[in-house]
Amino acid sequence: MPTATFSTKVIPKMRNAAYYGIKTEKNPKRAKSGPWVDVSDDENKGRPNALKRKNSVANARVDQSWNGQNGHKRKKRRQSLVGSDIPQANDLPNGSGSSHSKTNHLNGAGPSTSYGNKAKAIQEHRKQLPIAKGRVALIDEIRKNDVTILLGETGSGKTTQVPQYILESGLAKNGMIAVTQPRKVAATSLAHRVAIEQNSSLGDLVGYSVRFDEKSSPETRIKYLTDGMIVRELMSDPLLSDYSVVIVDEAHERTLRTDLLIGNLKRIQKLRNSPPDAKGKANSDASHPLKIVIMSATLDAEKFSRFYHNAKILYVKGRQHPVKIYHSAESQLDYTDSAMRTFFQIHTDQPPGDVLIFLPGQEDIESLQKSIEWYAKQLPADKLSVITCTMFAAQEHSQNSKAFNPAPANTRKCILATNIAETSITIPGIKYVIDSGKCKEKQYLARISGGGFDTLLTRDITRSSAMQRAGRAGREGTGVCFRLYTESVFNSMPISGEPEILRCSLTSSILNLKCLGQDLSELDLMDKPDSESITSALKTLWLLGALDNEQKLTPAGRQMALFPLDPQYACAVVASKEYGCTSEILDIVSILSSSSKLFMDISEQREAVAEARRQFRHASGDHLTILNAFKTYRDIAASENKQARWDWCRKHFLNERTFLEAGNIREQLVLTCRRVGIDSAASAKENEDPVVRSMGHGLAGNSAFLQPDSTYKHTMGQTIVKIHPGSTLSDKKVPAIIYDDLMYTNQIYARGVSSIPKSFFMSLQAFKQRKA
DNA sequence: CGCACAGCT
Numbered sequence: 001m002p003t004a005t006f007s008t009k010v011i012p013k014m015r016n017a018a019y020y021g022i023k024t025e026k027n028p029k030r031a032k033s034g035p036w037v038d039v040s041d042d043e044n045k046g047r048p049n050a051l052k053r054k055n056s057v058a059n060a061r062v063d064q065s066w067n068g069q070n071g072h073k074r075k076k077r078r079q080s081l082v083g084s085d086i087p088q089a090n091d092l093p094n095g096s097g098s099s100h101s102k103t104n105h106l107n108g109a110g111p112s113t114s115y116g117n118k119a120k121a122i123q124e125h126r127k128q129l130p131i132a133k134g135r136v137a138l139i140d141e142i143r144k145n146d147v148t149i150l151l152g153e154t155g156s157g158k159t160t161q162v163p164q165y166i167l168e169s170g171l172a173k174n175g176m177i178a179v180t181q182p183r184k185v186a187a188t189s190l191a192h193r194v195a196i197e198q199n200s201s202l203g204d205l206v207g208y209s210v211r212f213d214e215k216s217s218p219e220t221r222i223k224y225l226t227d228g229m230i231v232r233e234l235m236s237d238p239l240l241s242d243y244s245v246v247i248v249d250e251a252h253e254r255t256l257r258t259d260l261l262i263g264n265l266k267r268i269q270k271l272r273n274s275p276p277d278a279k280g281k282a283n284s285d286a287s288h289p290l291k292i293v294i295m296s297a298t299l300d301a302e303k304f305s306r307f308y309h310n311a312k313i314l315y316v317k318g319r320q321h322p323v324k325i326y327h328s329a330e331s332q333l334d335y336t337d338s339a340m341r342t343f344f345q346i347h348t349d350q351p352p353g354d355v356l357i358f359l360p361g362q363e364d365i366e367s368l369q370k371s372i373e374w375y376a377k378q379l380p381a382d383k384l385s386v387i388t389c390t391m392f393a394a395q396e397h398s399q400n401s402k403a404f405n406p407a408p409a410n411t412r413k414c415i416l417a418t419n420i421a422e423t424s425i426t427i428p429g430i431k432y433v434i435d436s437g438k439c440k441e442k443q444y445l446a447r448i449s450g451g452g453f454d455t456l457l458t459r460d461i462t463r464s465s466a467m468q469r470a471g472r473a474g475r476e477g478t479g480v481c482f483r484l485y486t487e488s489v490f491n492s493m494p495i496s497g498e499p500e501i502l503r504c505s506l507t508s509s510i511l512n513l514k515c516l517g518q519d520l521s522e523l524d525l526m527d528k529p530d531s532e533s534i535t536s537a538l539k540t541l542w543l544l545g546a547l548d549n550e551q552k553l554t555p556a557g558r559q560m561a562l563f564p565l566d567p568q569y570a571c572a573v574v575a576s577k578e579y580g581c582t583s584e585i586l587d588i589v590s591i592l593s594s595s596s597k598l599f600m601d602i603s604e605q606r607e608a609v610a611e612a613r614r615q616f617r618h619a620s621g622d623h624l625t626i627l628n629a630f631k632t633y634r635d636i637a638a639s640e641n642k643q644a645r646w647d648w649c650r651k652h653f654l655n656e657r658t659f660l661e662a663g664n665i666r667e668q669l670v671l672t673c674r675r676v677g678i679d680s681a682a683s684a685k686e687n688e689d690p691v692v693r694s695m696g697h698g699l700a701g702n703s704a705f706l707q708p709d710s711t712y713k714h715t716m717g718q719t720i721v722k723i724h725p726g727s728t729l730s731d732k733k734v735p736a737i738i739y740d741d742l743m744y745t746n747q748i749y750a751r752g753v754s755s756i757p758k759s760f761f762m763s764l765q766a767f768k769q770r771k772a
Numbered sequence: 773c774g775c776a777c778a779g780c781t
Contacts, residue, residue: 182779211781228780257780361777393778419777440777456776500779508781564781595779668781725774745775 129157131316139169147292147311151301153318163222174288175244180227182255184210191224227257245291252296254499263525298464307526321474327487335436336368338484353431354413360438360458365416384412391417433473437485444504446536453742463493499527506537507567514553515561544571559676572698579690583683587630590666598658612652621729621754699738724749736761
């Protein structure tokens with residue numbers, strides 16, 4: 001095998017090396033056998049590797065006829081529905097796709113055709129989807145079984161078609177068909193698409209329901225919802241009696257809410273589907289049985305099947321272009337450096353086509369972008385030039401969407417992205433993927449004393465994730481994926497990640513389940529959190545006054561559960577009633593609950609950022625600083641137009657999206673306040689002390705005090721915490737603090753910090769001791 | 773002093 005041209009050994013330092021150092025290696029033959037080991041084979045070209053070798057799914061496809069009569073021995077229950085073999089040029093994105101690709105596809109029907117032709121084309125298209133061939137068998141299985149597991153590859157059309165098949169078959173005469181999605185954009189754009197296919201306007205036959213946005217009516221039969229939304233519906237209708245069929249899509253992602261839903265569906269089905277004589281009362285609660293369809297795109301279908309009493313697994317092939325996968329021949333020490341060399345290898349050796357690089361986080365993305373741009377400038381003028389785009393959640397929307405602009409002529413677009421490009425956003429036109437094999441993952445460490453905290457560490461991805469990343473190169477044509485890790489590393493990766501329910505704080509979930517009269521420890525879940533995590537959450541809820549000494553829900557706890565907030569913040573809202581400062585608390589918690597950060601970090605302009613921030617700064621800390629900023633924004637918003645507001649935000653390095661989202665959240669909270677009898681307009685005016693005290697009730701477990709050696713120590717344990725550098729109180733010394741959360745990266749950092757008066761700190765202590 | 777994947781009600 002030729003020398004690994006781009007391995008760290010051969011070109012140890014790129015920083016000062018001329019670009020030509022690489023160019024001399026250009027050799028079309030080497031590109032094939034080079035530092036990469038080609039693990040694709042002709043028979044399975046483009047199929048993710050794990051599907052090929054380890055997984056029986058591929059066997060199901062190869063060995064079984066479409067009606068599954070002569071099934072593979074080991075996988076009798078699995079049944080292949082479809083057998084088409086050649087990937088088609090015309091690929092339909094499935095549920096994991098973004099609105100962008102879906103829109104593109106709709107346009108593909110032809111802008112110049114008349115409406116009738118368009119409708120015909122849409123129906124024709126439906127018939128050509130891979131899943132269409134399995135329609136009869138699929139409906140037959142769903143009719144016969146209470147639970148069906150559908151394993152569908154990307155592009156099979158399962159997410160759009162299955163609900164329509166069920167509707168058209170009359171299987172859901174007595175209720176709606178719910179289709180759950182982990183993401184809002186998916187839910188809304190799928191509903192759009194399916195409404196068109198049903199030749200109905202959105203909100204009539206086909207609707208959706210996501211936070212802040214609902215389009216449905218009494219006529220609605222197919223409803224796309226976010227998983228969070230259906231879990232909320234569960235609280236007011238514990239048997240989900242509006243629905244005849246619940247389809248859980250993207251179940252393999254195992255989000256916290258999907259897991260809670262899957263567990264509850266099992267319970268509901270037991271109640272709704274048992275024969276009237278066996279469980280006399282059960283059927284009086286709901287007049288119709290429930291069908292469950294679990295749709296998963298990856299390998300863990302067996303696990304869903306086991307959970308639902310060995311439910312049948314149906315398999316449907318996808319429609320994805322072949323992706324050739326190369327693994328690194330030797331392990332790479334520095335994945336950013338390695339990614340850069342791989343990029344330029346592609347750039348010199350491979351035909352035109354855009355490149356997508358997966359990296360764990362913002363920092364890596366920004367540094368790699370700089371390097372790539374620096375080297376790209378050294379390119380000879382007659383070469384393809386390079387433009388770079390970055391994509392990560394913390395970045396402004398407008399910046400992220402630049403990746404969708406087609407590259408100018410004679411230019412290769414290089415997109416550097418986090419996991420955001422793995423599932424949430426589909427970028428068209430990607431031909432090459434470079435996969436660092438790394439991602440950042442949040443893991444909650446529950447600790448009974450001293451409070452739990454989140455860790456956010458870079459770690460290896462899973463095989464499912466690697467396959468998903470590779471697949472991003474094959475959405476519009478054949479693609480190539482370069483993995484910056486060896487094949488043996490790939491083979492040692494876990495098949496799928498740890499479900500979220502094992503990795504996050506359980507306070508919210510436990511509180512919500514308590515309202516349903518359920519205990520999380522007793523709920524039948526696919527994966528049960530360990531007892532320490534449960535105990536720690538119960539303790540927090542008890543400290544907040546949501547549970548009593550017998551772990552029973554208190555009236556205050558019931559109120560807290562009604563707020564779409566972290567229980568700590570819900571507690572602060574409830575506490576604010578006594579202090580008469582609910583208006584201020586709503587401002588603060590709605591900003592804290594927004595998905596985007598308020599204060600933007602632009603590393604190059606640190607001084608300017610600090611200067612602009614000074615005018616909102618409050619000596620007491622971050623909570624009142626947020627309040628100041630929100631109040632000032634509202635003053636501006638009252639008198640200025642849209643553009644001026646935006647300019648003002650930009651000038652002060654504030655993210656207007658956060659204000660807008662917080663505004664929506666705040667409206668929702670005002671409604672909840674009305675329901676539970678809290679005057680949301682009550683304001684402490686200029687008096688800020690009650691505001692901090694209300695927050696203190698919610699954050700009672702998150703407090704620390706200054707020690708003689710000027711570190712902060714958690715009040716209930718030995719944990720030493722440091723005020724996060726982003727906080728206004730960073731490097732300040734105050735006797736006692738409360739904080740929003742702890743995050744462990746290099747040290748344990750407290751974020752969202754406020755100073756509290758010593759006397760109040762003492763009374764919080766006394767309060768906690770009384771509790772203990 | 774030194775920093776933060778993604779997503780949901």
